[in-house]
Amino acid sequence: MANALTYDDLRKQARCLENEIDLKLVAFSKLGAGLKTPHSNHVSDTVPLLSGEDTFETMSLEIEQLLKRLTQINEHIAEQPVSGAAMLHTIQRHRDILADLSKDFRKTNSQHESRREREDLLHGSTENFRSEGINNRRDIYLKENQHIHNSDRLVNEQISIAMETREHLQSQRQSFKKLQTRFNDISNKYPVINSLIHRVNLRKRRDSIILGIVVSLCTILMLFYIFH
Numbered sequence: 001m002a003n004a005l006t007y008d009d010l011r012k013q014a015r016c017l018e019n020e021i022d023l024k025l026v027a028f029s030k031l032g033a034g035l036k037t038p039h040s041n042h043v044s045d046t047v048p049l050l051s052g053e054d055t056f057e058t059m060s061l062e063i064e065q066l067l068k069r070l071t072q073i074n075e076h077i078a079e080q081p082v083s084g085a086a087m088l089h090t091i092q093r094h095r096d097i098l099a100d101l102s103k104d105f106r107k108t109n110s111q112h113e114s115r116r117e118r119e120d121l122l123h124g125s126t127e128n129f130r131s132e133g134i135n136n137r138r139d140i141y142l143k144e145n146q147h148i149h150n151s152d153r154l155v156n157e158q159i160s161i162a163m164e165t166r167e168h169l170q171s172q173r174q175s176f177k178k179l180q181t182r183f184n185d186i187s188n189k190y191p192v193i194n195s196l197i198h199r200v201n202l203r204k205r206r207d208s209i210i211l212g213i214v215v216s217l218c219t220i221l222m223l224f225y226i227f228h
Contacts, residue, residue, distance in 0.1 A: 007080045007087075010073055014094050017070045021063060021101050025108070028059050033114040056112065063105055091188055121147050154226055162219045169211065176204060190203050 031052075034172065082088060116132075121143045175182050 005076070005216055007077065010077045010080070011090070011094075014070060014073050014077065017066060017073065018094075018097050018101065021066045021070065024059065024063050024066070025101065025104050028063060028105070029108045030054075031056055032108050032115075060105075060109060067098070067102055067105065070101070074098055110154065114154060117150060120145055151226070155223070158219070158222045158226065161223075162215070169215070173208070176208075183186065 074091075078091055079128075080087075081175060185195075
């Protein structure tokens with residue numbers, strides 16, 4: 001059935017799925033951030049507290065299915081006959097959007113899992129001190145060490161993302177330098193376009209500064225969110 005769809009039909013389906021997944025990811029992230037585990041606030045074990053976890057798991061499965069559908073549609077789009085550079089750009093754009101959505105989905109799941117492990121650890125620590133006392137401190141330290149290891153893993157992932165972004169920016173900077181050298185050579189030969197090249201350089205410098213500030217702020221906010 002998918003083979004009978006046209007390129008425009010597939011693009012419409014892809015855009016609809018991208019918008020739907022994006023909205024669900026926003027709600028999914030808010031749910032994960034505000035979700036209380038069965039150990040939160042010392043609530044009695046006799047009270048059913050699975051509704052929040054069930055909702056989170058249900059949304060996780062729904063988003064995962066939507067991502068699979070979007071992946072299939074992107075594959076069908078890529079199978080269409082390429083009619084020009086604009087079509088290639090569109091196909092790559094849909095792939096990039098899918099990659100970003102998948103990364104956000106994995107990040108929310110990972111953060112929720114780490115928070116649940118931390119609360120389970122704290123709950124287990126309290127119960128151990130109440131029931132068995134000091135003799136179980138070694139087990140508590142081992143669990144705490146595992147939690148620290150998980151936190152380090154998350155921090156390393158964020159640092160890796162920041163380093164990749166930095167390397168990408170450096171690569172772009174080198175490319176810009178090569179282009180600038182070529183432009184300077186051209187401007188020396190053709191003074192008429194020197195003014196235009198000067199304007200391009202000013203705008204490029206402004207965009208580089210803005211991009212650097214945005215990347216720095218995002219990195220600081222991610223690290224602040226992880227440690228708090």
